[in-house]
Amino acid sequence: MSKGISRPTLKRLPLYMHYLKRIQGEGVEFASSSLLASEFGFDPTQVRKDLAATGEVGIARRGFEIVALIKAIEELLGWNNISDAFLVGVGNLGSALLGYDFSSNGIHILAAFDTDERKIGSRINDKKVFSLNNIKDLAERMKVKVGIITVPAQHAQSVADLMLDAGFEAIWNFAAVPLKVPEDILVENVRLSTSLAILTNRLKEKYKK
Amino acid sequence: MSKGISRPTLKRLPLYMHYLKRIQGEGVEFASSSLLASEFGFDPTQVRKDLAATGEVGIARRGFEIVALIKAIEELLGWNNISDAFLVGVGNLGSALLGYDFSSNGIHILAAFDTDERKIGSRINDKKVFSLNNIKDLAERMKVKVGIITVPAQHAQSVADLMLDAGFEAIWNFAAVPLKVPEDILVENVRLSTSLAILTNRLKEKYKK
DNA sequence: TAGATTGTTAATCGATTAACAATC
DNA sequence: TAGATTGTTAATCGATTAACAATC
Numbered sequence: 001m002s003k004g005i006s007r008p009t010l011k012r013l014p015l016y017m018h019y020l021k022r023i024q025g026e027g028v029e030f031a032s033s034s035l036l037a038s039e040f041g042f043d044p045t046q047v048r049k050d051l052a053a054t055g056e057v058g059i060a061r062r063g064f065e066i067v068a069l070i071k072a073i074e075e076l077l078g079w080n081n082i083s084d085a086f087l088v089g090v091g092n093l094g095s096a097l098l099g100y101d102f103s104s105n106g107i108h109i110l111a112a113f114d115t116d117e118r119k120i121g122s123r124i125n126d127k128k129v130f131s132l133n134n135i136k137d138l139a140e141r142m143k144v145k146v147g148i149i150t151v152p153a154q155h156a157q158s159v160a161d162l163m164l165d166a167g168f169e170a171i172w173n174f175a176a177v178p179l180k181v182p183e184d185i186l187v188e189n190v191r192l193s194t195s196l197a198i199l200t201n202r203l204k205e206k207y208k209k
Numbered sequence: 210m211s212k213g214i215s216r217p218t219l220k221r222l223p224l225y226m227h228y229l230k231r232i233q234g235e236g237v238e239f240a241s242s243s244l245l246a247s248e249f250g251f252d253p254t255q256v257r258k259d260l261a262a263t264g265e266v267g268i269a270r271r272g273f274e275i276v277a278l279i280k281a282i283e284e285l286l287g288w289n290n291i292s293d294a295f296l297v298g299v300g301n302l303g304s305a306l307l308g309y310d311f312s313s314n315g316i317h318i319l320a321a322f323d324t325d326e327r328k329i330g331s332r333i334n335d336k337k338v339f340s341l342n343n344i345k346d347l348a349e350r351m352k353v354k355v356g357i358i359t360v361p362a363q364h365a366q367s368v369a370d371l372m373l374d375a376g377f378e379a380i381w382n383f384a385a386v387p388l389k390v391p392e393d394i395l396v397e398n399v400r401l402s403t404s405l406a407i408l409t410n411r412l413k414e415k416y417k418k
Numbered sequence: 419t420a421g422a423t424t425g426t427t428a429a430t431c432g433a434t435t436a437a438c439a440a441t442c
Numbered sequence: 443t444a445g446a447t448t449g450t451t452a453a454t455c456g457a458t459t460a461a462c463a464a465t466c
Binding site: 032033034044045048049052057058059060061062063064 | 445446447448449450
């Protein structure tokens with residue numbers, strides 16, 4: 001039935017979105033694949049393939065209608081339908097994420113959880129912090145299916161297990177360990193050390209020359 | 210001369226590192242490609258190819274010596290040689306990063322910069338915050354070549370331009386826009402919206418079924 | 419020794435890029 | 443109309459996976 005968009009394509013679509021919104025604000029109405037390609041250093045054919053995944057069709061000699069294209073990308077990414085989320089781990093990174101508004105990226109953080117008594121009951125960036133003991137109860141009551149893990153690596157798996165027990169369907173994991181979860185549970189990892197690995201390796205290579 | 214390790218391999222090596230350190234702490238001395246592969250759900254051949262990039266050779270029937278392997282991965286990633294870095298943008302995310310210790314991942318954040326008068330002169334997580342006007346002067350004096358950008362998207366390019374002018378060689382960019390920099394400048398992007406795009410798209414697909 | 423694991427070559431798979439007729 | 447841009451098919455490229463002799 002569904003195509004199942006490839007990972008590389010899914011990673012490029014938000015870039016297009018951001019740029020399209022920007023030039024739309026400048027009054028531009030159409031964008032060609034070569035315009036997008038040159039902005040990002042991609043191949044125009046690749047851009048057309050990516051955009052084809054949205055179902056939008058372009059017009060020869062003009063390109064794609066920006067309004068319709070933005071809407072189609074939003075739908076494809078699931079950003080037109082916001083899911084509620086709980087965040088666990090109110091440390092530096094967790095607090096930072098509580099200050100972000102991800103509502104144009106498909107999620108809304110409802111509340112946060114921690115085990116530190118001093119944090120429980122407080123508000124961080126206007127989000128209430130609850131005891132981790134209450135997560136199952138609250139998730140079931142509020143029908144929350146998306147969890148964000150910002151605890152230290154050694155506690156990440158036990159937090160994930162709690163989330164699974166509470167019926168979560170998807171986990172956005174910022175901890176530096178791979179989570180062991182059933183096949184049907186979605187996990188997306190954000191690994192800062194991986195990102196740094198690429199940067200520092202390339203830097204070393206650069207200085208070697 | 211140098212091979213130029215592929216991006217997929219560079220992304221997997223930190224995973225191996227983390228796991229190797231963990232089991233080393235449990236007293237394990239050798240790790241086979243199949244052990245690592247099963248831990249992460251990879252193919253054992255792929256693990257061997259990755260490890261071959263480090264130059265370490267395994268021993269048939271035993272695997273790789275963990276102590277030597279960790280050292281070899283560290284060297285390959287450039288994590289044995291710590292680069293000083295400056296961070297620009299002391300908001301939620303910037304403050305969070307200032308609280309992290311990246312010294313085992315090849316960088317050390319020396320100081321932070323911002324344009325907000327209320328932040329300048331303060332200390333966040335024990336890192337001093339300077340006026341952005343001083344970045345070139347300080348970078349030249351302290352020989353800093355790595356910049357971290359945690360400002361809002363609309364200011365990211367101008368911060369990058371300042372860094373280039375100050376002689377920076379590498380930028381770790383957390384802003385949601387691609388930076389336009391000369392070819393020889395390294396940029397590594399961390400894009401939360403891209404990561405969310407994959408999660409929310411898969412979630413939508415999951416509910417569709 | 420027997421057999422698990424290595425390093426490496428060959429086959430497969432998937433994504434990117436090139437080529438080009440159709441179209442506005 | 444002329445020609446820029448589309449959608450799509452074919453060729454290329456690079457990474458993953460399979461196969462297997464060598465080895466401890």
